[in-house]
Amino acid sequence: MTDIDVRLRGVTKRFADFVAVDAIDLDIRHGRFVTLLGPSGCGKTTTLRMIGGFEHPDAGDIQVGGEPVTGSSSRHHTRMVFQSYALFPHMKVSENIAFGLRMARMPNEAIRRSCAEIIEMLGLAGQEDKYPNQLSGGQQQRVALARALVTRPRVLLLDEPLGALDLKMRKRMQIELKNLQREVGITFIYVTHDQEEAMNLSDEIVVMDRGRIVQSGTPEQIYGSPATPYVADFIGETNLVEAVIASRRDGRIVTSSALGEIVARPAVGLEARDGDPVVVAIRPENLALGEGAEGLSNQTRGTIRQISFLGAVTRVIVDCGGLPLSIDHRGRLAASAGDLVPVGFSGDDVVVMAPQV
Template identity: 50%
Template sequence: MAETDHHATASTPVRPPADEHDEPAGPDGTAAAPAIELDGVVKEFHARGETVVAVRGLDLAIPQGEFFSLLGPSGCGKTTTMRMVAGFEEPTAGRVLLHGRDVTGVPPNRRDVNMVFQSYALFPHMNVFENVAFGLRRKRVPKDEIRSRVGAMLEIVDLAGRERRRPAELSGGQQQRVALARALVNRPRALLLDEPLGALDLKLRQAMQVELKRIQREVGVTFVYVTHDQGEALTMSDRIAVMNDGRIEQLGTPREIYEHPATRFVAGFIGTSNLLAGEVAEVSSGRAVIAHGPDDRVLVPLRPGLPVSAGDRLELTVRPEKIGIGRDRPAEALCGVRGTVSEVVYLGTSTNYNVITAAGSDMVVFTQNATSADDVAARGDTVWLSWDPRHSYAIAATSGAQGALT
């Protein structure tokens, strides 16, 4: 992870007094302007006579001090969105505002943000201290202040005592923290991070997720994090924008997005999700009864006002860890489908069951191995899958209407 050579920095401290960093409330006592705001942003690229729309009318507001993630597959527009915030790309239409100031057309070096990337790009001939101090020396900050600010930042990123080491003498995670310190020591009002953990192995990547969140909380700077890794986004973010085809499919907290996906895309992209389809047999008291198979009955809560009636076809999603599996259908189960186990995978802490329902749907069930190492069922067994209706979430298969838990 490395700071961009453009050195788009601010002149405000990392954790300053309120009157130096925080946007003042308006004269009527209203809240401060968002740290980052996108207003109807569109980005088009033109090549070989074709127009490719990378971002489609994006509206977004990110408050000061939030850890915000742009999550989505390759080509969804998330990196292009970040580059427009940084000033490396200009929107075809719409505005980019930083703390209420329109910076559309303003060059990167005049925006109060830094951007860091997956490659560290540390200077190999400089030690840790000099790498972190590089931007401050370019700005001719006094030596005493450089020493103080670099020392404080190395404490925050847990590198105190390693000031004289060269990058080649550091681990990948330590190099990443040097790059992060170099970006933060310039006191940006927002830090933009583009896939910064991709070069690390799994164990180090997981450790750095926790470290990044700790550092962000400690310095209080707005972080905007671009990733295609759902685990990273769920672990670190205060809020997540799930992007697809240049649009935001859903915006919410990690829990909201995981527990209550707003679209079929989000349900399939975030974690493992089971999708079932069936015809609505009846609608009563804000719930739909879906007939999935001959003996199956699934109860799904609906958002008030959702236009669903008997005869409509709905899809529902339910997470694998919410589902119980057994030889018999529990008498109290309000949601139950019958199926045949097609595969059993033992993973140590849990066992995963793949089940083909009587209606032909593939479902996955996760069970914790907390009380017994014995399998609940074996491949080829007929089983019942059951869950609480609160864990169902309905998505209209044709009209795009969406159900929600109340």
């Protein structure tokens, strides 16, 4: 049996003249927590809805569990959890959870056992006789999850399910969701525009932009080795420096930039020649100031323009030849605004990529 739960090949979806999803290919392995990440309008929710059979592609093929997706067949393998929860207001918690099993004409004793198990798993014991409007937002979300999971789908689809919760509850539910996914062992496909949420939850992140997949990989790969300036800028914070390739040295690319010479790693799939314009991505936490810059492979100098205490780090803005760099400094900062300071960073922590098109 294949370990691929969901497979998309050349999938395209148009709404009138707008191309929402543009010829994407994607394989999702069994038991993974995969997040479709991108800004509003990037095609992530449309992709999720096509996997669930709620929308039909204009071109390409989608398989779930090895079977082609049609509206009815996909829903035997998938369940969807929405941001709005979509609970039946006139039904108690126990009735909401049991709804799908009753529609499938499961025997009453089997329904009782299945509901009791999922109610216990999701911490809803004692809430069975309440109506949705008597529950908190977090409790309503748990009921929606229970209703979807009690039918034992192969794949659970989640469309920004934490978007209606406050920040504290969202963070708590992120932990619960990830633990739940590990416990039930099925594939979760999650849609969000929140980069931190994607990083916290995911085994794999699929970054989308303008209907296309621009990069997929683990959170560590996406953050540490972005393939494009869009990904580097969208995931976390980064300094993007325009440069030109000067040469190559020991598997690294040597560039000329406003910071002087920068030696850095090439992005995965980079195809560029000497003289080509490129963009260098440098994360704030990978830049060092003062004595910390000594011995690093890339060196420059700049004037401190702004210092902001952010708790765990101090954010320092340094003007290096007219280019402002954001630097996250840990520990005591032995410098003040207006000081000229050394700045350094390792070539292992910096990525060279093609300019955004």
